[in-house]
Amino acid sequence: xxxxxxxxxTWTIKNFSSLKSEKFYSDPFTVGGCKxxxxxxxxxxxxxxxxxxxxxxxxxxxSPGWRRHARYLLNVVNQNxxxxxxxxxxxxxxxxxxxxxxxxxxFPLNEICAKxxxxxxxxxxKIVAEIEVLEVIGKLDESEETSTIMETIDFNGFELLPSQxxxxxxxxxxxxxxxxxxxxxxxxxxSGYMSLLLSLxxxxxxxxxxxxxxxLAEAYVALRSMTDAGFKVxxxxxxxxxxxxxxxxxxxxxxxxxxxxxxLKSLNQKCLDLEAQLEKEKAEVFAAKAxxxxxxxx
Numbered sequence: 302x303x304x305x306x307x308x309x310x311t312w313t314i315k316n317f318s319s320l321k322s323e324k325f326y327s328d329p330f331t332v333g334g335c336k337x338x339x340x341x342x343x344x345x346x347x348x349x350x351x352x353x354x355x356x357x358x359x360x361x362x363x364s365p366g367w368r369r370h371a372r373y374l375l376n377v378v379n380q381n382x383x384x385x386x387x388x389x390x391x392x393x394x395x396x397x398x399x400x401x402x403x404x405x406x407x408f409p410l411n412e413i414c415a416k417x418x419x420x421x422x423x424x425x426x427k428i429v430a431e432i433e434v435l436e437v438i439g440k441l442d443e444s445e446e447t448s449t450i451m452e453t454i455d456f457n458g459f460e461l462l463p464s465q466x467x468x469x470x471x472x473x474x475x476x477x478x479x480x481x482x483x484x485x486x487x488x489x490x491x492s493g494y495m496s497l498l499l500s501l502x503x504x505x506x507x508x509x510x511x512x513x514x515x516x517l518a519e520a521y522v523a524l525r526s527m528t529d530a531g532f533k534v535x536x537x538x539x540x541x542x543x544x545x546x547x548x549x550x551x552x553x554x555x556x557x558x559x560x561x562x563x564x565l566k567s568l569n570q571k572c573l574d575l576e577a578q579l580e581k582e583k584a585e586v587f588a589a590k591a592x593x594x595x596x597x598x599x
Contacts, residue, residue, distance in 0.1 A: 308332045309453045309460070310430045312339050317426040318414060320344075329358040333434025334441035335369055340401075341428075349410045351377070354403035355430065357395050367439030369395040371432060377408050378427040381419030381487070392435075429453075453492075460492045465499060472502075476536060483531040494530055497523055498537075505540050509547045517545055 312327045320343040327339040336359050342352035355373050374390040393402045413420040420426060453460040456469055473479060485491055501523050504516060520541055527534055
């Protein structure tokens, strides 16, 4: 049964150096209609290497005779230099006797855990796997999404979340030259800059009332950073300038409205004072016009 479906999966292990367990499993994820999971020996397995495996998540409950043929690439990401990332690629049959496959002695722990090695950043170890299910014999599993496993899709060399693909595709259609001079090759940095670009666009979609001067100042810093990296975002700079001008007009309008409101309060008080003075004058005029009584004459 052919089922050629491929995905790129990211597993981020937080506080890697502090893990106490002998084995550490990822949450299950689904590729090609089949459930999978990763597991590692974070302290090695009697040798000082990171043992990393791809495993059929529910192999103990599957019906007899099931088999899965998959091509997979396991990549321990160097977050500072893509050239130093460690990876291996295999094509294997997974079945009841061999539900997991990995590669030993590929990932030395002393190198991964070394200070400033680039593999551990803020205590996080990042594993990226490309998995393609070539053939499945037996029943397919149901789809399942989890919080610690992230599916990403390569689009024009940028790793995107599935929810971002359509938006980015439209952006490239309107501005095909946007990344023509982008110079960075590190996939993590490229993804970071694309996230920064999308965040900036999301910022500009807010109304001027929701933004403040700090937001706009930070947006200009982000824009400058993207320009320095090679993004061609003159169209975005124009939108940011328009937003800044709108913000200035909004602030100037609010200041003038406040001034007018204060003037109105002052004028209203003057009106009240004049009305009171008028009433007083009316009373005095009325008293002056009143005729003298008989007793007033004598």
